[in-house]
Amino acid sequence: MMKLMSLKQYMNMSKPALIRKITKTLKAMPKKRLAVLCYNITKSKLPRLTISAKEAKRIRLKAVKTGRLEGFLDEPFTKKRKALPYNGRIDKRRKKKRKFSRKQLAAQRLFAKRARAGTLRR
Secondary structure (H helix, E strand, O other): OOOOOOHHHHHHOOHHHHHHHHHHHHHHOOHHHHHHHHHHHHHHHOOOOOOOHHHHHHHHHHHHHHOOOOOOOOHHHHOOOOOOOOOOOOOOOOOOOOOOOHHHHHHHHHHHHHHHHOOOOO
16 A cells, blocks of 8 residues: 655655656546647647736836836736626626525426336326
8 A cells, every 4th residue: 555745755855766756646647638738738838828816917017127118018917807797607608507405306206117117196
């Protein structure tokens, strides 16, 4: 049985030992999971299409300090995006699954049971 090690314990390990441990884990992984992992690693290295407010502030401050504000496109960073009102749905195209109460589910089960037995009243 393997025990979970703390980050501090892993930090105390040598780099070759860590690489050996990771390689051992990767060899045991199925091909599909490896492919997904590879895709996510590659994707994370791609540049972001939108800049976070924190990053925009950092860029602005740097431009002000260096005095390179001429020709600096400041407008896209200053525009604040208004949050859309939350209407119970994250994606407009995707409808939420219907939720039934325990009583409703029990009644449906009973109805289905009776229907199978043929004892439903008409």
